[in-house]
Amino acid sequence: MIQKEEINQTLRKYDKKKVTIATIGSHSALQILKGAKDEGFKTIVISRKDQAIVYDQFNVGDEKIVIDDYKDILDEKIQEKLIDKNVILIPHGSFVEYVGAKNIEDKIKIPMFGNRLVLKWESNRDKQRDWLIKAGIKMPKKFSSPEEIDRLVMVKFPGAKGGKGYFLAKNKKEFNAKMKKHERKGEEYSIQEYVIGTLMYPHYFHSPLESRTEMLSMDIRYESNIDGLTRIPSAIVSGYKVDPSYVVTGNIPIVARESLLPQVLEMGMNVVETSKKLFPLGLVGPFCIESVCTKDLEITVFEISARIVAGTNLYINGSPYSQILYKEPMSTGRRIAREIKSALKRGRIEDIVY
Numbered sequence: 233m234i235q236k237e238e239i240n241q242t243l244r245k246y247d248k249k250k251v252t253i254a255t256i257g258s259h260s261a262l263q264i265l266k267g268a269k270d271e272g273f274k275t276i277v278i279s280r281k282d283q284a285i286v287y288d289q290f291n292v293g294d295e296k297i298v299i300d301d302y303k304d305i306l307d308e309k310i311q312e313k314l315i316d317k318n319v320i321l322i323p324h325g326s327f328v329e330y331v332g333a334k335n336i337e338d339k340i341k342i343p344m345f346g347n348r349l350v351l352k353w354e355s356n357r358d359k360q361r362d363w364l365i366k367a368g369i370k371m372p373k374k375f376s377s378p379e380e381i382d383r384l385v386m387v388k389f390p391g392a393k394g395g396k397g398y399f400l401a402k403n404k405k406e407f408n409a410k411m412k413k414h415e416r417k418g419e420e421y422s423i424q425e426y427v428i429g430t431l432m433y434p435h436y437f438h439s440p441l442e443s444r445t446e447m448l449s450m451d452i453r454y455e456s457n458i459d460g461l462t463r464i465p466s467a468i469v470s471g472y473k474v475d476p477s478y479v480v481t482g483n484i485p486i487v488a489r490e491s492l493l494p495q496v497l498e499m500g501m502n503v504v505e506t507s508k509k510l511f512p513l514g515l516v517g518p519f520c521i522e523s524v525c526t527k528d529l530e531i532t533v534f535e536i537s538a539r540i541v542a543g544t545n546l547y548i549n550g551s552p553y554s555q556i557l558y559k560e561p562m563s564t565g566r567r568i569a570r571e572i573k574s575a576l577k578r579g580r581i582e583d584i585v586y
């Protein structure tokens with residue numbers, strides 16, 4: 233684990249007037265880089281060859297570093313080059329997925345926005361559950377073995393792959409059959425009650441500088457084929473068996489009915505407060521609570537993503553909520569850059585970067 237003090241030392245050597253914002257070219261990079269430019273920063277996009285066309289087209293990176301593989305960011309020379317340019321790296325979902333939580337903890341010497349200690353709590357389902365339960369959040373029932381399955385469950389496998397490979401089962405027999413069918417035998421899994429309701433993914437931002445947790449926007453993930461299945465009348469497909477899958481394909485905007493907002497806001501604040509008790513600095517910057525709202529208007533949470541999520545890409549020009557909080561277009565990407573700008577001004581960059 234790279235120690236916080238090591239990152240602080242690097243930050244102390246930075247020319248604070250020449251801080252550059254960099255990210256890996258994927259996921260929410262367009263939004264992050266546009267936000268950084270809107271706040272007056274220089275930007276660097278570190279892109280794989282096959283993705284470079286995107287950043288050329290939209291021209292959001294003042295400089296481009298082309299790599300063969302996302303893991304090449306671990307290369308000492310690339311890291312040194314970025315540190316020489318006073319880079320603050322913005323992590324996103326693809327960054328964590330492709331580079332790996334352990335590599336980020338142990339090998340990324342570049343100062344990163346947010347708190348890398350959160351990776352330990354987020355990447356382990358049991359730790360994540362412990363954190364959310366401690367924050368008073370309702371979670372789907374967890375089954376420790378297939379024998380216990382007494383209702384519809386979702387079987388999940390490690391690593392955020394946008395729901396890829398997950399399956400549903402109603403009992404042990406179905407569980408065993410699907411493990412075989414999906415060639416998952418011998419793999420680690422977790423079994424979770426399937427909660428029926430409306431999906432809601434509120435996007436929060438915790439600012440240690442303002443001591444405030446903001447709810448900037450909200451989305452629903454569009455998933456294939458489950459969202460397509462709802463368009464086929466059951467009368468037509470009766471007898472035709474299709475297994476639902478939950479592979480994310482896009483995001484659609486949503487605003488919650490206003491009477492749900494107290495629950496949504498409190499969840500975000502409680503998760504942040506609890507994180508401060510669990511690890512130093514606690515949660516910093518953007519995060520998303522992935523939830524389902526049941527017919528009894530109770531919000532159940534199945535996951536937390538402790539960084540910018542791709543659903544925020546809907547709101548590059550701001551959301552209905554961010555427009556009330558800010559009188560200018562404020563995406564999550566821009567909010568990150570605003571926090572960095574403000575921390576640099578107040579001499580508090582060490583409070584938001586690890």
Ligand code: ATP
Nearest residue numbers: 372392393394395396424425426427453478534535
């Ligand atoms: P990511 O980390 O990229 O968000 P993931 O691979 O960890 O994705 P989840 O977010 O846990 O996957 O789940 C994928 C999808 O499966 C969700 O968006 C939701 O549609 C559905 N889902 C997950 N858990 C539940 C649950 N307990 N009840 C109902 N639906 C669920």
